[in-house]
Amino acid sequence: MDSLMVLRSSTVATVESILEWRKFVKGGAKKEPSKSRPGSSNSRPEVESEFASTGGNAGGQASDETEDTAALPPFVWEGRNYLRKMRTDTDFLADVPQLVRLG
Numbered sequence: 001m002d003s004l005m006v007l008r009s010s011t012v013a014t015v016e017s018i019l020e021w022r023k024f025v026k027g028g029a030k031k032e033p034s035k036s037r038p039g040s041s042n043s044r045p046e047v048e049s050e051f052a053s054t055g056g057n058a059g060g061q062a063s064d065e066t067e068d069t070a071a072l073p074p075f076v077w078e079g080r081n082y083l084r085k086m087r088t089d090t091d092f093l094a095d096v097p098q099l100v101r102l103g
Contacts, residue, residue: 004099007090014086015086018075018082018083022073022074025072026071026072026073
């Protein structure tokens with residue numbers, strides 16, 4: 001379970017870093033680095049709209065893309081939108097019986 005917590009924290013940090021990069025590329029970079037910590041419960045509408053636009057779910061809520069977030073460029077890694085790719089990175093864990101709760 002510790003490994004899953006590390007994975008969660010790393011995922012949150014990655015998503016937040018990509019969001020900051022997207023804002024920087026668009027020209028709206030902040031002077032100060034983000035003060036939120038990985039694993040914090042701060043809602044990020046920008047990230048939620050990225051997942052919602054592809055049928056995914058971020059933060060348990062789907063939201064429509066806003067004009068502001070739709071204009072942000074995707075973070076492309078090896079030819080793929082990395083945020084969209086992350087949605088399926090851990091699908092293999094569903095096949096691990098020790099991790100799947102019954103009931």
